[in-house]
Amino acid sequence: MKRLLLLLSLCAVTAWAGEAQPMAEDPKVEARLVVMAEELRCLVCQNESLASSHAELAEDLRREVRKLIRDGLTDAQIKTYLVERYGDFVLYRPPVKPLTWPLWFGPFALLILAVWGLARYLRHRKALVHQRMSETDNAQVESLLKE
Amino acid sequence: MKKFLIPLVLFFGLVAFLAVGLKRDPREIPSPLVGKPAPAFSLPTLQGDKPFSPADFKGQVWLFNVWATWCVACREEHPLLVEFSKTQSVPIVGLSYKEIQAADQANGPLSDEAKLGLARERSLRFLQRQGDPYKLSVMDLDGRVGIDYGVYGVPETYLIDREGVIRYKQVGPVTPEILENKLLPLIRSLEKS
Numbered sequence: 331m332k333r334l335l336l337l338l339s340l341c342a343v344t345a346w347a348g349e350a351q352p353m354a355e356d357p358k359v360e361a362r363l364v365v366m367a368e369e370l371r372c373l374v375c376q377n378e379s380l381a382s383s384h385a386e387l388a389e390d391l392r393r394e395v396r397k398l399i400r401d402g403l404t405d406a407q408i409k410t411y412l413v414e415r416y417g418d419f420v421l422y423r424p425p426v427k428p429l430t431w432p433l434w435f436g437p438f439a440l441l442i443l444a445v446w447g448l449a450r451y452l453r454h455r456k457a458l459v460h461q462r463m464s465e466t467d468n469a470q471v472e473s474l475l476k477e
Numbered sequence: 478m479k480k481f482l483i484p485l486v487l488f489f490g491l492v493a494f495l496a497v498g499l500k501r502d503p504r505e506i507p508s509p510l511v512g513k514p515a516p517a518f519s520l521p522t523l524q525g526d527k528p529f530s531p532a533d534f535k536g537q538v539w540l541f542n543v544w545a546t547w548c549v550a551c552r553e554e555h556p557l558l559v560e561f562s563k564t565q566s567v568p569i570v571g572l573s574y575k576e577i578q579a580a581d582q583a584n585g586p587l588s589d590e591a592k593l594g595l596a597r598e599r600s601l602r603f604l605q606r607q608g609d610p611y612k613l614s615v616m617d618l619d620g621r622v623g624i625d626y627g628v629y630g631v632p633e634t635y636l637i638d639r640e641g642v643i644r645y646k647q648v649g650p651v652t653p654e655i656l657e658n659k660l661l662p663l664i665r666s667l668e669k670s
Binding site for chain 2: 386391394413418
């Protein structure tokens with residue numbers, strides 16, 4: 331247990347060390363970088379954005395994006411630059427194209443299918459209830475109750 | 478129709494989807510570079526003072542292997558590359574990727590010359606000990622060329638054809654299976670055409 335605590339405290343120290351990164355000189359560039367990096371995926375630790383990742387590659391890519399911002403590229407151009415190298419995977423918001431249609435429209439298709447199925451089922455059940463309470467059934471119930 | 482079969486069929490459908498999904502490697506990202514010309518660069522080499530650029534290898538099929546001495550998985554594939562270089566005619570060019578890590582500069586940043594010197598020394602020592610499969614190795618100290626090639630997990634290996642087009646990309650170590658089933662057949666067909 332003590333050892334585990336020691337290990338954890340060591341981890342905490344390294345995590346702090348990672349956070350002391352040099353900030354870019356230009357706050358405007360930094361602001362744009364932060365907004366854009368939230369939308370970009372770090373390829374090493376795939377569930378982290380480029381903004382929050384401490385991976386070395388993320389650091390390099392942030393540096394690269396900073397440079398591109400200073401070169402005067404638009405956000406769309408910078409995204410294209412990264413997609414050309416790493417694929418759509420770097421984007422947290424995948425583009426709408428035939429390959430990603432199932433991803434974008436699949437849930438809606440499933441919803442429509444489910445609603446249709448539910449409607450069908452309900453109609454069927456309603457019909458069953460009506461059927462059950464036919465005249466003969468009623469008469470039978472009456473006679474049984476009398477007995 | 479037998480009603481009770483519906484949930485069963487749905488269940489097996491779900492299981493099939495999950496089984497396929499779980500077997501896929503999330504680190505394997507389809508590279509947009511396959512089928513595109515290999516990005517140009519000019520970098521100093523490990524051995525000499527003349528810089529290398531991919532255009533120098535136009536007209537022949539070659540392998541481009543991203544490696545570093547700090548990369549553990551590279552050591553795993555290294556013997557296979559050495560074996561390959563002895564038995565096959567296709568040259569392997571190494572890309573020494575970010576040999577100088579942050580830890581090397583803990584006592585203050587190094588100058589570019591010092592970095593190159595240290596990287597060369599360390600890489601040469603590694604290749605002397607483990608065998609040198611590379612026709613030549615280029616030094617990508619800041620990882621800029623790595624970004625152009627979409628490198629995100631060393632080792633990576635690219636197969637480049639006579640026209641300088643990337644035909645295959647392997648992320649992670651090349652295994653004997655990948656070499657036998659994917660790389661070698663592709664190389665053979667590229668060399669014929």
